[in-house]
Amino acid sequence: MNPLYPIEWAVAWLMVKFHALLSTFMNPDAGLTWVLSIVGLTVVVRTLIIPLFVRQIRASRAMQMVSPELQAVQKKYKGKTDQDSRAKMAEETMAIYKEAGASPFSSCLPMLLQMPIFFGLFRVLYNKLPDAAAGKPFGPLTEQLATSASESPFFGSVTIANSFLVSGDGGITTKIVAGFIIACMSGVTFFTQKSLTMKNMPKAALEGPMASTQKMMLYMLPFIYVITGPGMPIGVLIYWLTTNIWTFVQQYIVISAAPTPGSAAEKERQARINAKREKKGLEPLDFAPPKTISAEPEPEAQIRVQPSSKGKGGKKLSDEEKLERARELRAKATEERSKAREAAGETPNPPSQGGSVLNKGAKKKRKK
Structure with a gap:
């Protein structure tokens, strides 16, 4: 039994239903009606897997964000081939994936789910359509509809x-026409992959083996289309082009609304927000992360203590010696002022009696 039979039947049913809907206001035997039927089929499929697509974006972002940590683990166990080291390396790698919410397989889920639909559509257009036109109807695809689809330009x-x-x-x-569609598919895929891996990733995540793989896929996917596209029916190419455009638009919306922190997309979003605020006359927002404040008090500045006065020989002076030196300096200053007055012709003031008494008391104290 053909495992793709249910998918082929569902694809044919959706295509026929969209053709019937479009035929209410379009020519049922026009090729454009069948082209838009395939576009409608693509929209239904992509709408159903929107949650998986969002998960793919998040998984791909998380995988590149943990790339530096994975490189550190690989460097840690580099050259160690024993079983224990390999087990520890695998355990630490899975712990990083779990903590970041990343999975190496999540980014492939939407593509894997679309592959059966893609092959189902390929078989319907490549095998079932000619067979139904030759008198072997397939499910909802009658001989009349098959003839219209295969012969309507x-x-x-x-x-x-x-x-x-x-x-x-x-x-x-x-x-x-086929070459033009293939070129459009390659171009849309290139820009989609570039915006995901270059624009929406911080600089730290654009290094290492995983980033190198992403860059290689940036050029490999369009090349795959160039190789496989010529053998595909134009109806399949239209489905492929439509789903690529859908992916590009959907990814643009997701990245614009929730860019990766530290990426160029985040800086563009901040610039857009501030531009809108400026038009409204509002002050721009500061998106710089706040500085972390430590809970520990800052150490107090050390107070410099002046060294105690010393004599000419480097010996510390006592309090009495400091007082005596201050008196000598004051007496010397008084004597210099008196000489200056005498030189100027002024009469020096006689020393007060209280002062002489104090001096006598000081002399007596020194004698003692």
Whole structure:
């Protein structure tokens, strides 16, 4: 039994239902009606996996944010090949993943879930559509609908069943249309991957083996489209292009609303917010993180203690010796002032009696 049969049937059913809805105001036998039916199918699929896409963005962000820690663990156990070291390395790596809420497999979930749908659509357009047109209807895809889908042109003579390698009646026009769609797919995927890995990551996360892998994927995915695209029916290419555009827009919204801290996207968001505030006449917001204040009190500044006075020989003076030196300096200053007055022709004031008494008392004290 074909494991993709339920998916193929669901894909055909959705495509037929969208065709019936569009046929109420469009030509049912126009190729554009079938193209928009595939676009509607893509929108339904991508809407259902929005939660997984948001999880993919967060997982990819967390994986790159913990890249420096993973490098530290790898450096710690570099050259150690024994079983205990390998077990400890795996244990520490998983602990980092768990603490950051990252998973190496979460970023692949949306793509893995879309692959069965992609292959189901491929088989419907590549196998079931010609079979149904030849008289072997498949589920809701009747012979009449299959003939309309496979023969209704949407650009010249190009139909959704043609491909770059099997151009059909379109000839060179089919190759040009298919090549244009493949080029658009590659370009959209490149810019999507670039905004995710370069713009939405801080500088610290753009180093190491994981960042190198992301940069390599930046160029590998568009190259894969160039290799595999020519063999795909144009209907599948339209589905692929639509889902890539959806991913780009969805990712742009998520990154603009919640960019990674420290990334270029966060700086752009802050600039946009301040530009809007400036137009309203408000002051710009300061997005700089507040400085951490330590709970411990700062150490008090040491008070410098003046050294005690010393004599000429370096010996410390006693209090009496300090007092005697102060008296000698005061007497010397008084004598110099008296000489200056005599030189100027002024009569010096006689010393007061109280002062002589004090001097006599001081002399007696010195004699004792």
